[in-house]
Amino acid sequence: MSFAPALHAEWIKIRTLRSLLGALAAILVATAAFSALAATDADDSDPLFSVFFGINFGQVAAIAFGTTAVASEFRGGALRLTLSAVPDRGRWFVAKATAIALPALAVGLLTGFVTLLVGRSVLGASAPGWSAGLRGAVGCGVHLTLMALFAAGLATVLRSGMATLSVLIPFLLIVSFVVGDLSGGVADFLPDRAGQVALHSGWDGTLGPWSGLAVTALWAAAALLAGAWSLRRRDV
Amino acid sequence: MTSIDVRELTKEYGGRRVVDGLDFSVRPGRVTGFLGPNGAGKSTTFRLLLGLDRPTAGTATIGGEAYPRLREPLRRVGALLDAGAAHGSRTARDHLLALAASNRVPARRVDTVLEETGLAAVARRRVRTYSLGMRQRLGIAAALLGDPEVVLLDEPANGLDPEGIIWIRALLRRLAAEGRTVLVSSHLMGETAAFADHLLILGRGRLLADTPVREFIHARVRPHVRIRTTDPAALSDLLARHGHDASRDEAGTWIVRHTRVDDLGRLMSEAGVPVLELATREATLEEAYLDLTASETEFTAPPQEA
Numbered sequence: 001m002s003f004a005p006a007l008h009a010e011w012i013k014i015r016t017l018r019s020l021l022g023a024l025a026a027i028l029v030a031t032a033a034f035s036a037l038a039a040t041d042a043d044d045s046d047p048l049f050s051v052f053f054g055i056n057f058g059q060v061a062a063i064a065f066g067t068t069a070v071a072s073e074f075r076g077g078a079l080r081l082t083l084s085a086v087p088d089r090g091r092w093f094v095a096k097a098t099a100i101a102l103p104a105l106a107v108g109l110l111t112g113f114v115t116l117l118v119g120r121s122v123l124g125a126s127a128p129g130w131s132a133g134l135r136g137a138v139g140c141g142v143h144l145t146l147m148a149l150f151a152a153g154l155a156t157v158l159r160s161g162m163a164t165l166s167v168l169i170p171f172l173l174i175v176s177f178v179v180g181d182l183s184g185g186v187a188d189f190l191p192d193r194a195g196q197v198a199l200h201s202g203w204d205g206t207l208g209p210w211s212g213l214a215v216t217a218l219w220a221a222a223a224l225l226a227g228a229w230s231l232r233r234r235d236v
Numbered sequence: 237m238t239s240i241d242v243r244e245l246t247k248e249y250g251g252r253r254v255v256d257g258l259d260f261s262v263r264p265g266r267v268t269g270f271l272g273p274n275g276a277g278k279s280t281t282f283r284l285l286l287g288l289d290r291p292t293a294g295t296a297t298i299g300g301e302a303y304p305r306l307r308e309p310l311r312r313v314g315a316l317l318d319a320g321a322a323h324g325s326r327t328a329r330d331h332l333l334a335l336a337a338s339n340r341v342p343a344r345r346v347d348t349v350l351e352e353t354g355l356a357a358v359a360r361r362r363v364r365t366y367s368l369g370m371r372q373r374l375g376i377a378a379a380l381l382g383d384p385e386v387v388l389l390d391e392p393a394n395g396l397d398p399e400g401i402i403w404i405r406a407l408l409r410r411l412a413a414e415g416r417t418v419l420v421s422s423h424l425m426g427e428t429a430a431f432a433d434h435l436l437i438l439g440r441g442r443l444l445a446d447t448p449v450r451e452f453i454h455a456r457v458r459p460h461v462r463i464r465t466t467d468p469a470a471l472s473d474l475l476a477r478h479g480h481d482a483s484r485d486e487a488g489t490w491i492v493r494h495t496r497v498d499d500l501g502r503l504m505s506e507a508g509v510p511v512l513e514l515a516t517r518e519a520t521l522e523e524a525y526l527d528l529t530a531s532e533t534e535f536t537a538p539p540q541e542a
Contacts, residue, residue, distance in 0.1 A: 005308075009338035016330035017323065077318025081378065084286045084315055085338040087304035235289040 003095060006086045010099035014069055023065035024103060027144055028111045031058030035115045039122040047128040048136050051119030052199040055140055056172075058111060059147045059192060062104060063168050066148035069100050070227075071161025079236050093156070093228050100152050101145055108144035112137030132201060135209060139198025142213055146220045150191055153223025157230045188212075191219035238299040238312070238385045238417050239263055240285065245294035247280055247441075254280045256441035257294070262419050264385070267412045269432030269449070270421040273529050277441040278421040279317070282390050286315055298386055310339040310382035316375040316389045324364030328355055328374050331363065332381060341382050349377040354403070368395030376404070386417045393427055405431045425525035429453070439529045456524035461500050463490040464512040474507050491517070 014020050034054030042050035073079040073096075086092040116137045120127040128136070155164040172192055179187045187193055188205040197203050197212030207215060240262035247255040255277040262268045272278050283289040285296045287304035298306070298313055306312050322331040332346040350356045353373040358366070363374065372395050379387055389408075393401055408431045412418050422428045428435070435452050437445040445452065465471045468488065475482045475492065480500075482492045492500060497516050504511055 005338050005340050009334045012330065012334040012337055013323075013326075016326050016334070018325060072323050076320030076322075078321050078323060080283070080286075080288050080317050081321040081335070082338075083288060084303075084313075084317070085310050085335055087287050087306070087309060235283070 003091060006092055006095035007098055009085070010095045011102075013072070014099050014103060017068075017072065019068055020065060023061050023068060024107045026061035027058045027065065027104075027107050028114060030061050031055050031111045031140070031144075032115045032118050034058075036118045036122055039119050042123065042126075044126050046201050047123065047126055048132050048201040049199055050123060050126075051116055051128060051133070052112075052136050052140055054115060055143065055196065055199060058140075059144060060169065060172065062108070062144040062148040063151040063172070064165070065104060066100055066151035067155045067161050067164045067168070070096065070152045070155040071164065074155075074159045074161075083236060089231050090228060093224075093231055097149060097152060097224055100148055104145040104148040105141055108141030109138065110141075111144065112140035115140065128201060136199050139195070139209055139213060143195035143198065143216060146195055146213070146216045147192065149220040150216070150223045153220065153225070153227040156227030157223070159230075189215055191216050194219075240296070240298050240386065240417060240419060241300070242281070242285070242296045243294055245281070245284060245296055246292045247277075247284055247289060248292045254441050255284065255291075258438075258441070258443055260436055260443060260446050262417055262436075263434075264417040265412060265415050266433035267408045267418045267420060267431055268434045268436060269428035270419055270436050270438065271425060271428050271525065272421075272423065272438030274423055275440075276423075276438040276529075278423075278438055279390055280441075281438075282315065282317060282388055282421065285388065286313075286317075308339040308382070310335070310341060310384065312382070312384055313386040313388065314379035314382060314384035315387075316372075316379045316392055318390075319368060319371040319375045319394065321378075322363045322371065322374055325362055327360050327362055328366075328377075329359040331374070332378060335378055336381055339382055345381055345383065349380045352380065353377040369397055369400050372396055373400070376407075384416070387411055387419070389418075389420045391421055391423070393422065393424075401427070425522050429521055437525070437528060444528055452524070453521060456528065457521050458493055459496050460517040461492045461495055461497050462513060462515045462517055463492060463500065463504075464488060465490075465504075466510045466512060470507065470509045471504070474503060474509055478503060489513075 031054040034057045035052055038053035039050050073082055083089060083092060116133045120133065151164060151168055154168065155161060158164050176190050176192050188207055194207055194212040195216030197207050198209035242258050242260050245255055245258040246253065258281060270278055280289065284291050285303060287302060303309060303313065322328065329346060329350065332349065333343060336343060336346050350359045353376055355370065355373055355377060358370065363371065366374065372392060376389065376392055379389060392404055396404060408418055408420060420432065429449055432449050434448050435445060436443065463471065471490065480492050480495060482490055484490050497514055501514055
């Protein structure tokens, strides 16, 4: 049995749940709106991040999207029905992750460009240049996708949306925020911090924009591998 | 012809044997009832059959193949496990469309099974608005989606209204008549006897009986006759003279074992014993089942006075 039917089924599941479409819309709205708000009050120290400041809110929506898409399988025996239709768990999980990644990337890139255009019009003369702006827009899309996948992997391990969000949201809002301000070195390698280097005009840490995204990609890959391993090993 | 073959199937959870050395086959063209008290291991057996749980020992195959090795399995095997499997925020139609896509089942089958299960009118409503009975019908629709030759239904009558019970009986009979292999679990003997041709009876993970329904009834159900009369002395005398095994409760009702109303009625009429009531006891099938599974029920409630 080929991969395409499994992917098709997972895509139908995503587009037919209003909460998932809502989360995708929230990625765009939250990022663009909070960026525009922040840009009205920005200084000149980091013009690119003045444009993309809202990603801190957008990535919460991305996490909600990845978590909800997976968590819906862990209620009411839904996964039993899913795996009785696609018994190859590895293939099913790749299909699920792809069905999460593709719309997240599309919406993420759209968010990046919309946010860039909005930010440039708000900032006017102090706006970042086009080459930095493009890097930021692409980085924004990739980072949001990776955060959705990171959450999806974690939700598969924890088998619950509630548990996943109770881990990730405090982590983003408190741990990463506080630890990030306290110590430079290690905190730069946290999943949400590393990927966001691409959204700053300059960087002084170990990670640059692309190596930062690579670190976040490693986090996402690790979470997905853990999810795949848990899925393979356990009875459902 | 697709049979289900279970060989020495065993499943342990933390050292507890939930399924214990099961050995049976389910043949096509008839409805096989999978009976047992709650907790007997019926649902676990279904999950093992579908490759959702891994057996501790033994094998379960469908048409000679382990389920996870089937190509596009919904086209070969349809199963109802959990009535809650459909997401409450999705419509029934979208739920089935996603399932159909995963096995390249044509989308028109979705409308066919919605029609067949009486859900066509509510197909575009969110599943959360459904009653338990409607969710069961949706689960059955999902099982029939791929037009499978093997149908596995776990407690399909759960939550169905009387009309739904009649419908599912007819559906099961039809599926078997079409030559499909039909395995249906239930904890209710009477209900199962109404549609099954063959019985597999399970208690505490072990197979207690593998028998045609008719033989089970014949071997296990002893005919009892209930009699009430205004002349107990004459009746007692009559029964004793003909060597009947009879007993009388405080309310004055006689129970006569191993006999039929036809015989007793004639005897009483000939002897001129007045009759207030003369009836075959109906509950005996259920009793035979309870008798068989009683020692195997894990959580036996203390007997209650009726």
